[in-house]
Amino acid sequence: MNYLVISPFYPENFQPFTIELAKKEGVTVLGIGQEPYDQLPEDLRNALTEYFRVENLENLDEVKRAAAFLIYKHGPIDRVESHNEHWLESDAQLREQFNIFGAKPSQLKKTKFKSEMKKYFTKAGVPVAPGQIVKSEKDIAKAVKKIGFPMIAKPDNGVGASGTFKLTKKADLDGFKEAWDGKTAYFFEKFIDTNTLVTYDGLVDSKGNVVFETSLAYVHTPLELLLSKKDNAYFIEKELDPKLVEYGRAVIKAFGMKERFFHIEFFKDGDDYIALEYNNRMAGGFTVEAYNYAHSIDLFRDYANVVTGQEVEERRFPSQYCLVATRRDATDYVHSADEIKERYAAHLKTTKRMPEAFAELQGNDAYLLVTDSKEVLDEMIAFIGETK
Numbered sequence: 442m443n444y445l446v447i448s449p450f451y452p453e454n455f456q457p458f459t460i461e462l463a464k465k466e467g468v469t470v471l472g473i474g475q476e477p478y479d480q481l482p483e484d485l486r487n488a489l490t491e492y493f494r495v496e497n498l499e500n501l502d503e504v505k506r507a508a509a510f511l512i513y514k515h516g517p518i519d520r521v522e523s524h525n526e527h528w529l530e531s532d533a534q535l536r537e538q539f540n541i542f543g544a545k546p547s548q549l550k551k552t553k554f555k556s557e558m559k560k561y562f563t564k565a566g567v568p569v570a571p572g573q574i575v576k577s578e579k580d581i582a583k584a585v586k587k588i589g590f591p592m593i594a595k596p597d598n599g600v601g602a603s604g605t606f607k608l609t610k611k612a613d614l615d616g617f618k619e620a621w622d623g624k625t626a627y628f629f630e631k632f633i634d635t636n637t638l639v640t641y642d643g644l645v646d647s648k649g650n651v652v653f654e655t656s657l658a659y660v661h662t663p664l665e666l667l668l669s670k671k672d673n674a675y676f677i678e679k680e681l682d683p684k685l686v687e688y689g690r691a692v693i694k695a696f697g698m699k700e701r702f703f704h705i706e707f708f709k710d711g712d713d714y715i716a717l718e719y720n721n722r723m724a725g726g727f728t729v730e731a732y733n734y735a736h737s738i739d740l741f742r743d744y745a746n747v748v749t750g751q752e753v754e755e756r757r758f759p760s761q762y763c764l765v766a767t768r769r770d771a772t773d774y775v776h777s778a779d780e781i782k783e784r785y786a787a788h789l790k791t792t793k794r795m796p797e798a799f800a801e802l803q804g805n806d807a808y809l810l811v812t813d814s815k816e817v818l819d820e821m822i823a824f825i826g827e828t829k
């Protein structure tokens with residue numbers, strides 16, 4: 442099997458995907474990236490049979506030429522993947538160009554556009570908020586009449602909370618019209634009055650079967666983070682709500698993706714859930730480490746097993762909560778980094794520095810801690826985030 446990794450160096454915490462794949466018998470791992478070969482860590486260099494450096498990964502023609510060269514030299518590519526939101530469309534284009542297994546551009550439509558996601562959530566029998574696509578001022582008027590205030594307006598094809606507006610009255614709508622370029626398609630939907638945003642996350646095998654499932658809960662929603670610059674904090678749940686699992690598996694079946702990670706967002710509404718967004722990859726940042734710490738597993742190895750048609754490893758230990766809490770360089774906190782490390786020495790797994798690309802939204806330093814106790818979890822959130 443020839444496995445092509447797009448951007449094997451960045452993000453750095455995804456490098457183990459390449460390293461674990463290279464350990465599998467019969468797997469040749471090839472890479473295309475922007476970084477000079479000498480900049481790659483030794484274990485990553487050793488995992489790559491060949492690395493082709495391009496000037497710009499954004500230049501799809503250049504990437505295609507690199508892939509064509511690797512195919513000429515090593516034979517057909519069996520898989521191509523970056524695991525990164527930014528390169529999902531490029532990955533799909535490469536699969537189509539070179540007839541490679543996996544999601545093609547036509548299949549990404551349902552995971553790119555929020556208006557399309559709604560159709561598949563409905564097909565799965567999962568609750569959704571009323572919504573409407575907006576491409577013109579006439580559509581705005583229709584959306585207001587159909588949905589009513591309060592509403593959320595977000596780009597139909599967008600990532601996270603970027604470009605999102607909360608519309609509670611006519612003045613907010615006027616502000617949106619002034620800011621809107623009139624060309625970007627937006628999706629308006631009913632504002633759900635809850636601050637509880639949870640996910641159903643996991644991995645499916647080559648037949649679409651869920652082989653790993655978990656859930657994370659946000660302390661603050663992405664919209665809150667965008668508007669208030671609060672510290673980002675979320676945690677991996679110790680146990681899964683059966684209703685969330687039921688909804689999540691129905692969504693997975695409806696979307697029909699194979700041999701991929703998934704990250705599906707839901708609003709928790711009382712005892713029920715409302716589907717919000719399907720992401721055709723795992724959650725970003727250091728969430729993969731949080732999954733691993735919470736469940737005492739190695740998802741990098743699990744993924745390599747899935748790609749090579751093997752079973753994921755047996756789950757030998759009970760799950761825990763895993764908290765990811767970030768702090769900002771510019772914020773004055775009550776408790777120092779040393780105090781956090783001393784107080785939670787038995788719980789702290791690692792401290793990570795957030796890449797600059799994500800620091801503005803998510804914070805600069807990330808603390809990953811585990812606990813069996815919800816009470817201790819809540820205490821850690823409060824202690825780490827307390828400001829002067």
